Amino acid sequence: MLTTSTVARAGLDAIALKPAECDVSAAESLPVETIAIDYEGRDHLPARETLTSLSSDANVLVTTPVRADGFDPLGDDSIAAGLPDAVGRVLVAGHPAYLTDEERDRAVAPRLGAALETTPDAWVGTESVERIAMATGATQYDLLSRTTHRELRALRSAGFEGDIAVYAPTVLTDDEDRILEAVGEYVSRRRPVERALPDDAAIGTSATGRARAILLEAADDYALAGTPDDVCAQTDALREAGATTVVGYPAQGLEPFLE
Template sequence: MLPPSAVTSADLDAVALKPAECDVSRGRSIPVETIAIDYEGPEHLPDTETLETLAADTEVLVTTPVRADGFDPLGDDSLLEVLPESVGRVLVAGHPAYLTDEERRRAVAPRLGAALETDPDAWVGTESVERIAMATGATQYDLLSRSTERELTALRQAGFDGEVAVYAPTVLTDDEDAILDAVGDYVSRRRPVATALPDDATTDSSATGRAREVLLAAADDYALVGAEIDVAARTAALREAGATTVVGYPARGLEAFLE
């Protein structure tokens, strides 16, 4: 059994790792039930041996954009051969930054349906395709927002009994400068935040005045930030509202999750 860590204290169920930022095999040292590996282009896809080793100790899910060559169930799906049977998938439309112009034009809905026919246990990322994702009935993979708890409560009250995983950049410290350096740029891209920010505002620890206030408030809305006990309280509130899995991305780097 792995020793307790900051992740244990924060009560996270899973972690999301970016292979362009870290050696994902080190995820074996994090005491969580599930590791989700983000997609950052085919050149950063972990090899089969790495995935098999990681999956020997924990559940592993790999994000696969259904519009991308190599993962397109209605076209080139050759990259699926890299994924061992022990590894699951998160089906997403795909971040435009990692897709070609041609890939961006491909229809999402029929590809999600086709992919779920062959992998019915896959999670489905909801970003930009919320209604389509909900229609699949698969585990919903949502980005944390200021309305997440309210929406989860409404879903459960309406009778939705499926699984919902919530993803959030996570900063396990209450140091404001560290929080802004880790997630300031991320939260600044959320539309309500971008609208509220002063023109040409900096988004890291150098932010001052109104910009700093907006960014710190947004960090509470769109990320899991604060001392471990405070993050644990937030994850508990998300579960109370209806989340079945809380997934944290180590926004300050993997080392912060291994302390």
């Protein structure tokens, strides 16, 4: 569990960072047990020295898209092979936005299997490949949604005993405008929310009426938002449902997590 006052009160087990948005070395100021670094293209992969420094005090996991050149265990895996030995992996299919047409056409299942042969402790991102990810038996890295609690309970009831990590954008405030500023655009892209929103609705702090109500409700479904104590209640509920790790992405930036 995190030990800084604000983050500890929020009940988070790990922090996820987007290297295109922040200097990941700043996470050294957080006494966290686990740091997960999202993949936002090769240009934003942190330097080897930065990863080595972070991993001296935390369990560092780097997201690697198994279909992408440089990370492909059945082809060019030169970038993955160059990661520090102390750094773990989150294996994902890879977001199409970061893949070439050729990379998008590559089969996911055999590449996840091959990658797990050399990195058996890796987490596997479930986005768009849920059944394949489940078949690996590795730690499932799931994105928080309105169905997560139900799915967690169903998996545990069915006898699944593996680890399940849940990733969620996290906003440590109960100020509605700040919540919408941080995650309004993100939740508006979730398909059920997109369908429910009025045409041409504002999705940030200027959202009003029905659109504002929909977005704030969606923030409860797809993000962890509220005071640290509010967020702690949400993380406790996720663990009670069956999650083993709750990973928060600082949607406002790292500053509120350093208080």
